Amino acid sequence: MKENFLADYLSKFISVCFTIESDGSKTKIGDGEPCFNVKINNPLKKTELLTSTSLALGEAYMRGDIELDKDLYYVLNLFLGNMSKFSTNESALKNIIKTSVSKANQKKEVSSHYDIGNDFYKLWLDKDMNYSCAYFKDDNKTLDEAQEDKLDHILAKLQLEEGMTLLDIGCGWGALLIRAAKKYKIKGCGITLSAEQEKGFSEKIKAEGLEDLLTVKIMDYRDLPKSEMTFDRVVSVGMLEHVGRKNYDLFLKCVHSVLKDGGLFLLHFISALKEHPGDAWIKKYIFPGGMIPSLREIVNIMPDYNFYTLDIESLRRHYNRTLLCWRENFNNHREEIEKMMGVEFTRMWDLYLASCAATFNNGIIDLHQILMSKGVNNSIPMLRTV
Numbered sequence: 001m002k003e004n005f006l007a008d009y010l011s012k013f014i015s016v017c018f019t020i021e022s023d024g025s026k027t028k029i030g031d032g033e034p035c036f037n038v039k040i041n042n043p044l045k046k047t048e049l050l051t052s053t054s055l056a057l058g059e060a061y062m063r064g065d066i067e068l069d070k071d072l073y074y075v076l077n078l079f080l081g082n083m084s085k086f087s088t089n090e091s092a093l094k095n096i097i098k099t100s101v102s103k104a105n106q107k108k109e110v111s112s113h114y115d116i117g118n119d120f121y122k123l124w125l126d127k128d129m130n131y132s133c134a135y136f137k138d139d140n141k142t143l144d145e146a147q148e149d150k151l152d153h154i155l156a157k158l159q160l161e162e163g164m165t166l167l168d169i170g171c172g173w174g175a176l177l178i179r180a181a182k183k184y185k186i187k188g189c190g191i192t193l194s195a196e197q198e199k200g201f202s203e204k205i206k207a208e209g210l211e212d213l214l215t216v217k218i219m220d221y222r223d224l225p226k227s228e229m230t231f232d233r234v235v236s237v238g239m240l241e242h243v244g245r246k247n248y249d250l251f252l253k254c255v256h257s258v259l260k261d262g263g264l265f266l267l268h269f270i271s272a273l274k275e276h277p278g279d280a281w282i283k284k285y286i287f288p289g290g291m292i293p294s295l296r297e298i299v300n301i302m303p304d305y306n307f308y309t310l311d312i313e314s315l316r317r318h319y320n321r322t323l324l325c326w327r328e329n330f331n332n333h334r335e336e337i338e339k340m341m342g343v344e345f346t347r348m349w350d351l352y353l354a355s356c357a358a359t360f361n362n363g364i365i366d367l368h369q370i371l372m373s374k375g376v377n378n379s380i381p382m383l384r385t386v
Contacts, residue, residue, distance in 0.1 A: 013082040036070040053086035058281035073354040081362035099244040109289040114194035124329035128175040132238040133319040160184040164232040170239025174201035191219040225257040240269040256305040311371040323357035
């Protein structure tokens with residue numbers, strides 16, 4: 001590839017000054033002092049760059065074909081706000097970008113990410129293995145403290161009382177239900193499609209002596225209507241991103257089927273300003289089939305199932321900080337992870353954490369919590385307390 005093509009290509013979305021190093025020579029792009037240098041170890045293919053910017057650059061970084069002289073997050077944060085200028089040939093990428101809505105495929109897609117191994121996630125998540133946005137009340141909070149505060153933030157919104165029943169759709173390793181059971185003495189059920197999460201949560205229930213209060217099942221949310229279960233409260237944290245645009249309506253319908261009249265539902269999900277098919281690199285390597293909904297398309301469906309909006313809160317900057325904490329933990333165990341998973345996987349996962357942190361910081365994606373009631377509920381406090 002001719003260097004002038006690459007320079008022109010990158011300058012379309014990288015507005016700061018930088019240099020490209022190839023075959024021992026450097027080319028300066030832009031005016032002023034360079035912010036970083038890109039070293040090209042192996043040429044990038046023009047056809048791949050024109051098909052998908054994120055896929056071409058992401059794969060090149062994974063392989064070590066390109067290297068940076070500055071921290072990865074620092075560099076990505078300089079230009080990921082311009083992702084709308086990336087090349088994306090949706091026709092050529094249709095097999096990657098499309099989202100399957102079949103049960104079998106979605107279970108396979110979820111397992112491909114969450115069943116990598118509990119030992120892997122234990123290395124860089126908090127002590128309770130919360131794999132979702134933390135809540136930083138102040139700058140001095142550690143990740144462990146911020147994750148506990150996130151759980152309390154959600155549980156306070158749900159207005160829990162002793163003896164209530166709580167369903168967690170996409171329960172992860174169970175931190176939220178365990179805290180709810182201990183703090184409020186509720187009876188809870190968690191459902192997940194991940195065998196590793198079900199195993200880890202089951203072990204925690206037994207270790208905490210909570211067998212009389214908590215259960216966990218490998219279960220698809222679409223099976224809820226025929227489960228004959230009902231709940232006073234429902235929560236879903238970071239699971240909606242796996243549902244797919246065609247099934248948002250069905251998801252809310254399934255929640256409606258198991259939530260008692262007047263019950264509260266808290267939906268915590270990564271969102272986008274507008275509807276978008278998704279990023280090719282993320283969908284190929286990190287979250288196959290993943291889809292980020294816009295806030296408006298979820299709010300638009302809610303009235304169809306008699307869901308009343310009580311509160312909407314953005315935690316976008318909290319997720320940026322959460323990801324930076326995860327990445328710090330990840331890189332503190334980098335040598336161990338490389339031995340466990342390989343160098344290319346480690347570079348891939350570091351890129352995932354850094355790029356997500358940068359996209360949250362630049363407002364490409366957001367994090368919203370919607371609190372809603374099934375029908376009118378006049379018994380909850382009139383004032384927001386959290």
